[in-house]
Amino acid sequence: MRKQLSFKTQENQRFSVPQKALLLRKETWERRMRKQLSFKNKETWERKMKKRIFVRILVGFLFFILLLIIVLFLIRFFSEKQIDDVSPEIPCEPSLLKKVDVLYVIPKFNDKSIAENKSWCEQIKGLDKKLAMHGVYHTYNEFLEDRNEEYLNEGITIFEQCFGFYPEKFKPPQLEISKNNKKLIKQKMNLDALFNQIFHKVYHCNDSGGASNNLVDWF
Numbered sequence: 001m002r003k004q005l006s007f008k009t010q011e012n013q014r015f016s017v018p019q020k021a022l023l024l025r026k027e028t029w030e031r032r033m034r035k036q037l038s039f040k041n042k043e044t045w046e047r048k049m050k051k052r053i054f055v056r057i058l059v060g061f062l063f064f065i066l067l068l069i070i071v072l073f074l075i076r077f078f079s080e081k082q083i084d085d086v087s088p089e090i091p092c093e094p095s096l097l098k099k100v101d102v103l104y105v106i107p108k109f110n111d112k113s114i115a116e117n118k119s120w121c122e123q124i125k126g127l128d129k130k131l132a133m134h135g136v137y138h139t140y141n142e143f144l145e146d147r148n149e150e151y152l153n154e155g156i157t158i159f160e161q162c163f164g165f166y167p168e169k170f171k172p173p174q175l176e177i178s179k180n181n182k183k184l185i186k187q188k189m190n191l192d193a194l195f196n197q198i199f200h201k202v203y204h205c206n207d208s209g210g211a212s213n214n215l216v217d218w219f
Contacts, residue, residue, distance in 0.1 A: 073219060076201050083203040084134055084171065088112075088120040092205035096213070097127055100203060104134035104171050107158035111137070115161035125163055132169035133159050133189065143172040146180045152188065171196065 080101040086092060087109040097103065103124065107114055114121060124131070135142050136155030159167045170189040172181070175197060185191050196202075203213045211219075 072198070075199050076219070079200045080130075081201045081203070082196075083205060084209065085138070085205040086124070086134070087138075087205070088114060088117045090205045096203055096205065097129070100129065102130040102132060102169075103127070104132050104169075105159065105162075106134050106136075106138040107155040107162075108137050113158050113161075115158045117162075121162040131159075131163055131167070132171060132192070133167040134171050135173040138173045141174055141176045143177040143181045143185075146178055147184065149184060152184060156188065 081099060082102040082104060083092070083096055083100045084104045085106060086097075086103045087106040089109045089112055090106075105114065105124070133155060136147075136151060156167060168189055169192055170185050171192040172185075175193050177185075177191075177193060182191060201216050202209065203216055207213050209216070
């Protein structure tokens with residue numbers, strides 16, 4: 001024990017006061033550097049963790065969007081195919097009329113009633129498709145302006161005279177419709193609007209829809 005004490009005393013005596021001060025400063029500096037390094041390592045670790053969390057959230061979000069697109073694609077693929085703007089006044093490819101399940105017919109386009117064209121009415125009935133009503137005159141945003149029952153009944157009567165039965169479904173032109181018109185139509189028919197277009201493949205006789213017929217075919 002005495003030998004150890006004497007050894008430490010001798011070791012301490014080897015350093016002068018200035019040297020001891022330098023050693024103390026060095027130790028203090030080293031401690032500070034270790035703290036800074038540990039702090040920097042902690043910051044680096046936190047940044048990495050935040051980045052990983054962000055990447056996982058982004059990947060999860062993109063996967064969710066992809067899943068929605070796949071589900072929507074399958075719903076549209078297996079749902080009834082529809083075609084809008086069916087009228088003797090609008091050219092329509094026979095192949096389009098044959099490939100769809102539901103025809104949305106305009107009762108009086110260009111101020112010409114479909115009921116006056118009996119041969120066309122018979123031709124459309126001969127396709128053996130579901131038929132629905134698409135506006136009355138199909139003017140721009142026709143049903144954003146409030147309409148009365150008489151206006152709607154004109155289209156219904158023309159439709160019935162042409163095909164021999166009352167229309168069960170109605171779709172407004174450009175899918176735009178006021179609240180009052182919604183109430184009016186729902187008293188007489190089922191209303192198809194935006195959600196119908198989202199969940200069905202909808203073609204247009206004059207290929208004038210928001211999406212081209214080729215795009216509708218693909219998706």
